[in-house]
Amino acid sequence: MDVRIDILTLFPEMFDVFDYSIIGRAREKKILDVNTVDIREYTEDKHRKVDDYPYGGGAGMVMAAQPIVDCIRDIKKLNNGKVIFLGPRGKTFNQDMAKELSKEKELIFLCGHYEGIDERARKYIDMEISLGDFVVTGGESACIPIIDAICRMIPGVLKSDESYMxxxxxxxxxxxxxxxxxxxxxxxxxxxxxxxxxxxxxxxxxxxxxxxxxxxxxxxxxxxxxxxxxxxxxxxxxxxx
CATH class of the missing domain: 1.10.1270.20 (tRNA(m1g37)methyltransferase, domain 2)
Structure with missing residues (x-):
């Protein structure tokens, strides 16, 4: 397998889109290995909760540090790539960023949800990317176009270099x-x-x-x-x- 990408998410089914079209064919050819990992599988809460109310009050819920950190630690045993968080503090994604990330052999994407993640989980994140100055329901919505843009430039995914150049x-x-x-x-x-x-x-x-x-x-x-x-x-x- 040429490139491995792991996506840490609460909603793995949202990434079924990568079973189709160009990315789907690249996966069939073993050029890409795109995996989804359910963060809920790592919670220690008996009710499978991954979020809680924020200290200090406020609307919404915050993703807890424990399931996120344990999930990252486990995936790091198989994938030593950068951990990329989809959030508003990051640099806005563009084509130059896609070019640079397409050179990586391993990547891990962390999709936030609700009102964000516990700040203490951030020390396990290497890079933060924003899709733009607008609000979406969760990191999954930002993750899909970013991964698609990156994968298009991986050698062999498209039929010829001219296709993306x-x-x-x-x-x-x-x-x-x-x-x-x-x-x-x-x-x-x-x-x-x-x-x-x-x-x-x-x-x-x-x-x-x-x-x-x-x-x-x-x-x-x-x-x-x-x-x-x-x-x-x-x-x-x-x-x-």
């Missing part, structure tokens, strides 16, 4: 427009350059379209993009039309 955000820009048959749909034609068979002209067309779309829709990304001399010439040529 040309996707939106991989190189800091949004992907160019795509077309398929028929050539004309409801009066709208496929751009002639894509029918020309001229690979260099197609490459340039795709690049300028990617630049234009990013500048229009995500100016924040465009400002951070490292433009080549060719990019600058293409943009100048486009402005002069």
């Amino acid at each position: 040309e996707e939106s955000f991989y190189n800091g820009l949004i992907e160019y427009p795509q077309y398929t048959r028929p050539e004309c749909f409801e009066g709208y034609d496929v751009p002639e350059v894509l029918l020309s068979g001229h690979h260099e002209n197609i490459r340039k067309w795709r690049r300028i379209q990617s630049l234009i779309i990013t500048r229009k829709n995500r100016p924040d990304l465009f400002r951070k993009a490292e433009l080549t001399e060719e990019d600058k010439k293409l943009l100048k040529k486009y402005r002069n039309r």
Whole structure:
């Protein structure tokens, strides 16, 4: 097995999504080993409780330290990867982070729930990641897209490196427009350059379209993009039309 990922969660069934599509095929090929671990199996409470009321009062419940810590310790016997917690204190996830994590051979993801986790469990966490500045029901909802983004860049998961290298955000820009048959749909034609068979002209067309779309829709990304001399010439040529 090339890469092992363990997901520590209260709701293992939520990760059935990884039985399908690209990730599912990669698991069948033994490129990925994605496992879910039920934190409830580690609680010492006879009623299988994993949460309790917060000291000091307040709304909601907090996940207790004991089942989390015991679960991490047990999984560490099989997986020595970083323990990544999905929570609001972490850096916001992006494509660069996905690239770096895709180089790891072992990873452990901890999904929080309720009002968070007991602070004393944090010393067993190596890294915290946030999906963004909004609230979701639990760490599972954030964990799924993060693992998906990471796994797509693991060698062998996609059919070719180009499949992810040309996707939106991989190189800091949004992907160019795509077309398929028929050539004309409801009066709208496929751009002639894509029918020309001229690979260099197609490459340039795709690049300028990617630049234009990013500048229009995500100016924040465009400002951070490292433009080549060719990019600058293409943009100048486009402005002069």
